[in-house]
Amino acid sequence: MTKLSILDLVRVTRDTDARIAMDNARALAQHAEKLGFQRFWVAEHHNMAGIASAATAIVIGHIAAGTSTIRVGAGGIMLPNHAPYVIAEQFGTLARLFPDRIDLGVGRAPGTDQLTLRALRRAPDSSDNFPQDVLELQAFLAPAGPDQRIRAIPAAGTEVPLWILGSSNFGAMLAAQLGLPYAFASHFAPEYLLTALEIYRARFEPSEQLSKPYTAVGVNIIAASTDDEARRLATTQQMSFTGIFRGIRDVSQPPIDDIESYWTSTEKAQVKRMLARSIIGSKETVRKGLAGLIAETQADELVIVTDIYNHPERLRSLDITADALSG
Template sequence: MTPLSILELVRVTEETDARGALDNARDLAAHAENWGYNRIWVAEHHNMRGIASAATSIVLAHIAAGSTKIRVGAGGIMLPNHAPYIIAEQFGTLERLYPGRIDLGLGRAPGTDQLTLRALRRAPESAENFPQDVLELQAFLAEAGPNQRIEAVPAAGTNVPLWILGSSNFGAMLGAELGLPYSFASHFAPDLLLQALEIYRARFKPSEQLQRPYAMVGVNIIAAETDAEAKRLATTQQMSFVNMFRGARGLSQPPIDDIENYWSLSEKAQVQRMLARSIVGSPETVRRGIAALVEETRADELIVVSDVYDHALRLRSFELIAEAAGLSSGA
């Protein structure tokens, strides 16, 4: 059975504020660990009114405090926005608070626009130093040497597991070179999925953290009692992508009955390309979709986005997904 994990978007909806979104994320984690999910991750985004996960390490502390066993992590921290030393301090502290439960996924995209990037006091060319920054961060999380003058306290010695995230071949090559697990963002950028996985596996070099390649695949899955209801729920995510193309990012919107009246033909084509790997439907449809994706990609793990507007229906979607995938359920 392929492990399933969750990528939590911490969506602010038209009916919730940021606090509500954060509490919903925490509530999801508490349910998800009983449904058999392996980990729950949140991603760093800035200057987006509809996403409340900008202060990622603080959000993770909130989620971890409301659960007991599920792994909690960043999917990911956009490392060019930060000094590696600061990220080591933050995630080392999380590991001290929640030992054995913290993951640190790293991306090189800014997670925002260029104007906001300047507000973060980071130069656009910082992304060029991403491989070196990963190594620096890894060193700060390792045991401090006897003559080491700069120690990340209390992070030194925590060895928080690092992941490389990506939506292109660059991340696949870097993850392979460093011997780190790799997660591909096919939930919004599916075009290079198979090629990137092939590169990662072919070039993988064993490391102290990981002896064999380990690939996780991002996928949108929306489950409901029927295919028709799932497709209706999926219009929330479709509208979010349309709004992004229109430069009108805002709050998450409730589902609508006819998405065809919302998007233009060109917008529809763009959305369908970005969401091409999505699985939307009844439990049986989801079961078949998961099985086909795992067979095609040989994924070691799937990380699921279920972008459903209503929190109760989102919980139900994740519960149905767990049942369809054969995860151990609900003690």
């Protein structure tokens, strides 16, 4: 049976602050743990008023401390923003605190704008070194050799599982070459989903971490009692994506009754393209959407994004989604 996991944006809303966002993320992880979800990921984003997971490793520690069995990790760390040695130290420390529960997904996008990238003191072309950075990170997490002069302490020997994240064919090819699990970001970049999965599976080379291909597919799921209510809840995410095209990255906004009055026809087309694989509706609608996506992709795991404004409604959406998959 396909596993369910969560990618949480740790959303700051018009009615909350960053602390409440992080506490809500932890409560969401606790709820997902009770429902039997496989893992709970947060992602690195910078200079975005509506996302509180910039210090990703610290947020992961906050969530892991409030849970006991669910895997917790990064989906992902934008590796070109950092020295691999530092990321190894951070996630190795998390692995010592929470053994066998920490994941480390890495991507090569900056997760921010070019101006903020300068504030991070990273060169714009640092993503060109991504494959080498992944290998360096992997080496620092492996057991240290007897003559190894530079060790990532306490990370050495933790062998934190690495994932390659991607929204194009590049990540698929790299994950296949390195024999790592692959997560595709079809929750915002669905265009290359099937092609990337095909490339990954066809080119996969077994590794010490993974003997056969393993795929996770990102998908937006907004579930409610009725299709109409779910579509209304989904306007929060649609407004956030519209803001990207307007150059506005504000806090999360409450849902509205008429999204057509909010966006232009061009903005609507742009947002619809990015959110094309979203599943929005009642339990039966979600059940059909899940069945179709699983049949089409043969994914081992679905990583769900549930970008709903009110925390209780997010919890309810998870309940409906879990019920839809099981029955």
